[in-house]
Structures are given as structure tokens and as C-alpha cells.
Amino acid sequence: MRQLDQERLLGAYRTTRYVIRPHGSTDGVEQVLRVGRLHPALDAALAARGHREWAFMTAWNPGSRPRGKDENQRAQERLVSQLIAGGWVVAPAIGEAEDGSWSEQSLFVPGLPRAEAERFGRAHGQVAVLVGRTGGPAELLLCGNEAPPAAP
Template structure:
């Protein structure tokens, strides 16, 4: 991944919908916000999307179909909870995303690769949000 794209991931603001009124905002290398940490508990988590594989735009209908597939795959994981989310870049772009509580990194890596994602954000419990760059 080139330096400009890496910086785009690092400067993105990652928003998670906790309930119908409350949102939490994640930033890479910072701990989870307190409100979201209370939802996550001691579980692993990830902020992931199926939109725009390889960081290349594609038609909205294709993005939506892929996102539905990713959601179904996450919901099929035992004990996984999925919350709506959205990533917003510093230049104003945005991508609908999912915040998954429970899946392990092996599962997340596999799903990210299936959907041709270059990276996703993940962490453990209330720890720091880490950028996981895939090969």
C-alpha cells in the first residue's frame, strides 16, 4: 500500500452507531470511546467494509450487494454482534461500514480478503484501534 493511501486510512474518522441516537467515533491508535467500550466489553472487534475493493470506486449496486454478503457472513459467526458504521475521509468521501464485535482476526482477514479490502481497523476490548494492513 502506498504512503498516500496509508495516510488516508489513518486520517479517516470511523463512526459507529451504538443505538438509534448515540454514535461513537474511533480514531486509529486511540482507545475505544468509553460508550463503545461498554458495548464491546472484553471482546475483539473490527470496523470493516466491503465497499470499493482495492480502494477503487465501483457502482453503488455492486457495493451494496457486497456489503450485504459481508453482513450475512459476520452475522453467521457464533456470538457476533454487528452495528452499523460509516468511515468518513478527511477529503469528504464516506463508505458505509460494519462494526463487528466478536470475530477473531483470522475470520476478519478472510472476510476482508474475500471482499478485496486492503485493510480494516480492529482491536481488543477497550484497547487502541489498530489498522490491520493485508498482504
């Protein structure tokens, strides 16, 4: 991937709104996460449940290549099944562009360690996942899957 394309893609990830739908792990309130920012309300909800780490991920559009809705939904169902089989709680979420031009169904996984988040992201072809620890900023974690070069 050309450096400019990668920088553009990572820039899009950095401006994305990572929205956790109301769920028991978030005290029943919607939480909006942003790369590089602290999220004290989420930290408090997670700490009350004994969680110190979390991940926000999807199986949609591996390698940042658009796929059809049905294919994306099947991939997402596989990811949900794998997480649940591993004993993880999953909360519904959505990643959306600031301007609303695109969105992807996503998952919030309280307690999921960075290494596991990277493993799941890599297994599902993701370029990056969002991770965090209580008291720290949300950060992009690259999964080792490159996005395709932009069309000429």
C-alpha cells in the same frame, strides 16, 4: 504498488473517522473510532457484553478502487449475510474522510477476532480493516490485498 502510493493510501486510512451508528452493542450511542487511539467508552460497552475484540470493516470499493453504489451495496449485503451466518452481530457504521469528501458504508462487529477480520477483509478485497481489543488502541490490519497503482 509504488511505496509513495501505498503510504498516501495508508495515510488516508489513518485520518478516517470510523463512525459506529447507535446500536445495542455500543450502549445506543454513536462511537467515533480513530486509528491509534483508545476508546474507553466503547471498551466499557463491549466488556459489559463479554467482548474483548472487535472489527470495523466494509465490502465497499475493494482494493480501494471506486465502484458504483449498486455494486458496493450488493457486496456489502453479501458481507452482512456471511457475518450473520457465522453468528456475528453487526452494527451499522460508516467510514468517512475528515473533510467529508468521501464515505463508505461499513460494519462494526463486536467480538470478531483479528484473524477472522483479516479473513473477511481479504475475501472481500479490502486493503485493510480496523481492529481493536478492549484497553488497546484501534489499529489498521492489512489484509494482503494491494490497492492499484495511482494513475500517471
